[in-house]
Amino acid sequence: MELTLTLEKMPAWLNDEGQATYILKADQDFIQLQRLLGQQITIEFVNEKYCANCGNRFEQLYRMGFCQNCFFTSPQAGESIIRPELSRAHEGIEDRDLEFEKSYQLQPHLVYLANSGDIKVGVTRMGQRPTRWIDQGASEAIVFAETENRYQAGQIEVAMKSHLGDKTPWQRMLKNEIPEINLLEEKQNLKSKLEGDLAQFYSSDDQLWKIDYPVLEYPTKVKSINLDKEPQIEAVLKGIRGQYLIFEGGRVLNVRANTGYRVKLSFA
Numbered sequence: 001m002e003l004t005l006t007l008e009k010m011p012a013w014l015n016d017e018g019q020a021t022y023i024l025k026a027d028q029d030f031i032q033l034q035r036l037l038g039q040q041i042t043i044e045f046v047n048e049k050y051c052a053n054c055g056n057r058f059e060q061l062y063r064m065g066f067c068q069n070c071f072f073t074s075p076q077a078g079e080s081i082i083r084p085e086l087s088r089a090h091e092g093i094e095d096r097d098l099e100f101e102k103s104y105q106l107q108p109h110l111v112y113l114a115n116s117g118d119i120k121v122g123v124t125r126m127g128q129r130p131t132r133w134i135d136q137g138a139s140e141a142i143v144f145a146e147t148e149n150r151y152q153a154g155q156i157e158v159a160m161k162s163h164l165g166d167k168t169p170w171q172r173m174l175k176n177e178i179p180e181i182n183l184l185e186e187k188q189n190l191k192s193k194l195e196g197d198l199a200q201f202y203s204s205d206d207q208l209w210k211i212d213y214p215v216l217e218y219p220t221k222v223k224s225i226n227l228d229k230e231p232q233i234e235a236v237l238k239g240i241r242g243q244y245l246i247f248e249g250g251r252v253l254n255v256r257a258n259t260g261y262r263v264k265l266s267f268a
């Protein structure tokens with residue numbers, strides 16, 4: 001079977017057994033990735049790239065799958081998207097498009113703690129639970145604070161960053177080298193760091209989310225595939241974690257990082 005698709009973030013959710021489930025959206029169809037585990041698949045980059053925002057074709061995309069113009073002008077790539085603490089919609093101040101920014105920023109957000117190879121802090125919209133954690137390949141996550149808007153969540157994240165990292169150690173995550181961390185204990189210890197107006201947002205939701213991934217065998221070494229240099233991958237799919245496809249021999253493809261790349265996917 002052969003499908004053509006433009007790569008983008010793989011939609012993911014948690015099934016009843018607590019395992020992440022992924023699909024790849026192709027032009028005419030979608031494929032449940034779990035069913036390709038253990039199979040030889042071929043991904044061929046056809047040397048076309050399309051901006052995820054304007055849809056036009058470019059020789060090079062700039063960042064986040066956007067062309068340079070969209071990256072610097074679209075509200076979807078505004079400052080507060082990457083740095084929530086720079087949100088200004090609650091003050092009625094526009095960055096790029098106030099209407100968009102209001103609808104995006106003025107909704108409940110979460111600050112969470114996750115373990116994806118090390119403990120980290122992050123911010124996401126309420127509705128993104130647990131998708132956001134799956135995207136990062138986290139083994140466990142817990143809600144730390146619940147806020148009314150993105151700005152407040154950003155303030156908390158900044159305050160926590162002096163105590164915790166905010167990056168996912170992707171190689172450790174893909175090798176499943178996950179240290180034992182008691183996230184509830186960490187959450188309780190960090191409570192006292194929430195000072196002043198921020199203290200009210202501490203969450204009483206202590207549910208520990210555990211996420212399992214469809215991986216047949218974790219690699220001991222990982223090597224990232226660069227589609228510009230190596231446009232064809234033909235290998236057995238060993239697993240899916242975070243936004244990565246894991247192939248035999250520890251070669252990994254970050255699907256989300258290749259947003260906008262046009263590929264042909266074939267399998268038996």
Ligand SMILES: [Zn+2]
Binds near residue numbers: 067
């Ligand atoms: Zn564009």
